[in-house]
Amino acid sequence: MGNIKDVTKLTDNPYLNLYHLKGTNRVGKPLNYYIASRVKSMERMKLKTKKNTPDGIIIYSLYGEKRDKVVLVKQYRYSIDGYIYEFPAGLVEEGEDYKEAGIRELKEETGLDLDLIQAEPMYEKPGFMSVGMTDESCATIYGYANGTPSKKGQEDSEEIEIVLADRKEVKRILKEERVAIMCAYMLMHFVKDEDPFAFLDL
Structure with a gap:
């Protein structure tokens, strides 16, 4: 299973933002991944809260x-x-x-x-x-x-x-x-x- 070690917010828009994930993949190699999210702060991302609240x-x-x-x-x-x-x-x-x-x-x-x-x-x-x-x-x-x-x-x-x-x-x-x-x-x-x-x- 992959492991996310760090999350960085790259944009500051009202309805959609880009986040950079750094970590390792399932075999331990470095991973850089980018996702968009509707939330305005990293703390509210689903990968942090583990809750599926509808956007x-x-x-x-x-x-x-x-x-x-x-x-x-x-x-x-x-x-x-x-x-x-x-x-x-x-x-x-x-x-x-x-x-x-x-x-x-x-x-x-x-x-x-x-x-x-x-x-x-x-x-x-x-x-x-x-x-x-x-x-x-x-x-x-x-x-x-x-x-x-x-x-x-x-x-x-x-x-x-x-x-x-x-x-x-x-x-x-x-x-x-x-x-x-x-x-x-x-x-x-x-x-x-x-x-x-x-x-x-x-």
Whole structure:
């Protein structure tokens, strides 16, 4: 097993920072490794706390009288200089409950309200995003969205199109568009399962 001996913070940004890890690998050779983290101090990094506190929240919600549409966002991302389909998502603010964060983020990004489903904790617990390069983890919440879509709550830095997609459109998106991986897996349930939330054991 590798051994981390020293951690150095290399940047000082508000939402994401780069850290340098020094140590040894599993056979004792020197190791230099770099990771990004959402936390603002080394003491709060998961490699220090050993706790998986969610940095963000992902919202999987259904829409419409028949609950036959899924709420997506088509968002411009600088990392790929292009648009990608995702679930509405966002960061959990310090001291904020992740479910409250999800309800807030859905409202801000889409203008929609969320009737939250109380799912088993195993379906909500934080999962790691891209663990080879970051310690970021996100919890997932589920529910039924209602209201009228609106961009009024979006920030100036966000370029987001609200998408209410039925199964036919989701199939097209999966075939033809860029899709975030954590969203793509859930959309496969949406396409194939009569009840997309059946796996939640409601």
